[in-house]
Amino acid sequence: MTxxxxxxxxxxxxxxxxxxxxxxxxxxxxxxxxxxxxxxGSVTTLLGPSGCGKSTLLRVIAGLIQPIAGEVSIDQRSLRTDGRKLREMMSFVFQESALLPWRTVLQNVMLPVELRGLGRNKATLEQAYHWLEIVGLSKSDWTKRPNQLSGGMKMRASIARAMTTLPKILLMDEPFAALDDVLRSKLNDLILRIAEEQRCTVVFVTHNISEAIYISDSIAVMSEGKIARKLPIHFDEPRLPKLRSTEPFARTYGNVSDILFQAVS
Known part of the structure; x- marks a missing residue:
C-alpha cells in the first residue's frame, strides 16, 4: 500500500x-x-475525538485555513508562498457529498475539470467514465441527479469527482461518517484500491478506530490541537475484510484504543 x-x-x-x-x-x-x-504515497489517518482539531488540520493542509504561526510545506515548497500551484495537486472529499443538485452525476464529476479550464472532450470524458466505473456507479446512474441517489451513491460520486484531476494528495474529512458499517467497509476497500493504484498520498480524518486501523499506513492520534502520538500500522496479511476479525487486528485495536484514551484523559 505504501x-x-x-x-x-x-x-x-x-x-x-x-x-x-x-x-x-x-x-x-x-x-x-x-x-x-x-x-x-502513504495513507495517514488523523484520529481523535470531536473538537481535537482533525478537520482544522486537514483544511490547513488544503490551504483553506491560514495558520497564525508555523508552516505547511509540500516537497519542500511552502504552502504559504506557492499555495496556488500546490493546491492543484490536491483534491478534497468532505463529510457531505457537496454535489450540485441541478447537475447530473456525470456533470458533477466533470466539474473540477471544467473549473481548471480543460473543457469537455474525449480525454476528460473518458477519465470521468473511468472513475465512475472504479467507484462502482453504473451507467444508468450517471444521468441521475443527487436527489435520486442514496447516501452511499452520493459519496461514491464525490470520490469520483475528486479523482478526475488525478490528485497527488487526497484529503478526506470523515467522508463515511453517516454511512452504515457494511457500506463504510466497502468504501474503505475503495480507498485502499485508489491509494494502491494511483500511488497518491491520502490524509483521512475519522474518529472510528477500526476504520483508521484498516486503511492506514500510520495513525496520528490528536488531542487538544496537537499530535499526541503517531504510530505505524502494519499487518503481514493483505488488507481484506477478513482482516478485521483476526487476532493481530484486535491487538492493534486495543493498542490504539489505549493510546487514544490516554491522550484525551
Whole structure:
C-alpha cells in the first residue's frame, strides 16, 4: 500500500498554530504548535475525538485555513508562498457529498475539470467514465441527479469527482461518517484500491478506530490541537475484510484504543 520512500516527505507541518475568535474576545487555540510529517504515497489517518482539531488540520493542509504561526510545506515548497500551484495537486472529499443538485452525476464529476479550464472532450470524458466505473456507479446512474441517489451513491460520486484531476494528495474529512458499517467497509476497500493504484498520498480524518486501523499506513492520534502520538500500522496479511476479525487486528485495536484514551484523559 505504501509507495517507495523518497528523500523528502510529501507533507510537512511545522509549528502550525490556528486560533479562532470567540464571543468572549479571547481566541480559542485549535491547533497548538503542531508538528507532523506525512510521507509520500502513504495513507495517514488523523484520529481523535470531536473538537481535537482533525478537520482544522486537514483544511490547513488544503490551504483553506491560514495558520497564525508555523508552516505547511509540500516537497519542500511552502504552502504559504506557492499555495496556488500546490493546491492543484490536491483534491478534497468532505463529510457531505457537496454535489450540485441541478447537475447530473456525470456533470458533477466533470466539474473540477471544467473549473481548471480543460473543457469537455474525449480525454476528460473518458477519465470521468473511468472513475465512475472504479467507484462502482453504473451507467444508468450517471444521468441521475443527487436527489435520486442514496447516501452511499452520493459519496461514491464525490470520490469520483475528486479523482478526475488525478490528485497527488487526497484529503478526506470523515467522508463515511453517516454511512452504515457494511457500506463504510466497502468504501474503505475503495480507498485502499485508489491509494494502491494511483500511488497518491491520502490524509483521512475519522474518529472510528477500526476504520483508521484498516486503511492506514500510520495513525496520528490528536488531542487538544496537537499530535499526541503517531504510530505505524502494519499487518503481514493483505488488507481484506477478513482482516478485521483476526487476532493481530484486535491487538492493534486495543493498542490504539489505549493510546487514544490516554491522550484525551
Amino acid at each position: 509507495a517507495e520512500s523518497v528523500p523528502n516527505p510529501t507533507i510537512h507541518c511545522s509549528g502550525v498554530t490556528v486560533q479562532f475568535p470567540t464571543q468572549s474576545g479571547s481566541p480559542q487555540t485549535v491547533l497548538d504548535r503542531l508538528d507532523l510529517t506525512i510521507p509520500t
